[in-house]
Amino acid sequence: MIFSPPLQSATLIKRYKRFLADVTLPNGDIKTMHCANTGAMTGCAEPGNQVWYSTSDNPKRKYPNSWELSVTQQGDTICINTARANGLVVEAIEQQKIPELVGFEILRTEVKYGQENSRIDILLEGLPAAPERRCYIEVKSVTLLQNERGIGQGFFPDAVTTRGQKHLRELIEMVESGHRAVLFFAVLHSGIEKVSCAHHIDSNYSQLLKQAKEAGVEVLCYKAKLSPQQIELSSSIEFID
Template sequence: MKFTPPLQPATLIQRYKRFLTDVTLPNGEQRTIHCANTGAMTGCAEPGNQVWYSTSSNLKRKYPNSWEISVDPQDHHICVNTIRANALVVEAIENGVIDELSGYNELKTEVKYGTENSRIDVMLTASDRPNCYIEVKSVTLLDQTDTDSGQGYFPDAVTTRGQKHLRELIQVVGSGQRAILLFAVLHTGIEKVSAAYHIDADYSQLLTQAKALGVEVLCYKADISANAMNLTSKIEFIDV
């Protein structure tokens, strides 16, 4: 995924009202830009961090600029625009990066499924195997007590929506189909991923149950720069 037009740099002043961020441009101008991330963004939104933002061609947008990347004091690059995760996964599947998802001949996104009125992020189909349902989650939370450990966590806040998705994936497996929880790791400092039991014990317990029942968990990490971003390498998921 290349950023076109190129991203522009700024310095973070503050994030507020969940969707808004104030930044200072290199020329000293202050500007309000959009933030698509509704999570806690722990460690990703410290005042003074360098940020990179995109510019939309939609002239009707009140805030045409969107916060894409944050750079922390350790020079880790973090994609804070969670909307990008699904597109990165689709691109990686189509380019053959994710070996576990090869061999399917049709890919659909945002397909309605389940008993809790959900939409699966990606569905793969082929004539010779069960359908494959893929729920994508963006991982940006690095262990703040030891940033050198490379330990990443999901979620970064209690997620009843994420719990619902796990229940739906369990039902998919029960129906004889394939279900995958795919963690798109969008923080260059993260080298391994675990469920954040200390943040959402219910989610962690449900994930353990889902794995035991046949839901597969995959973690793929992105290379991130101000020019481009791509999922490139598989990393380990560690049970808590």
């Protein structure tokens, strides 16, 4: 995923109201931009961090700039725009960079499914060996690094997520219906080398994930290469129960 037009740099003043951030431009001007991340953003939004932002040419947008990357004072790069995660996974599947998800002829996104009125992030269909079998993929962005639990230890979620709990129930339902179901962790933090479920943050999500794995839901973790020029999923990393 190449950033076009190129990203521009600024310094973070603060993030507030969940969707907004104020930054200082290199010339000293202060700009308010959109923050496409509703999570806690723990460790990703410290004042003084370098940020990289994109610019939209949509005249209807109140805030034409979007915060894309954060560079921490420890030197880690983080993609804070969680809306990028789905596109990265779609791109990687289409380029056959994820061996576990090759062979399907049809890829659709945001398809309604399940008993709880959800939309699956990615639906794969048309596998020649089993044309009636679908693969439901729920994508989650991982940006929480907590090194006190081990070097490079990433966690999901970074806050209690009832929506995420619903998604796990839906994935279990798809497995019970005879389809594949995948929980895909897109790791968007350069410092994360392994991923675990954040039982200490959302014990209900952790318990549901355990049930989902026992039911046959697959868990994949792929880490992204991150730069102001482009981002791409590059390598599989370990998920630790």
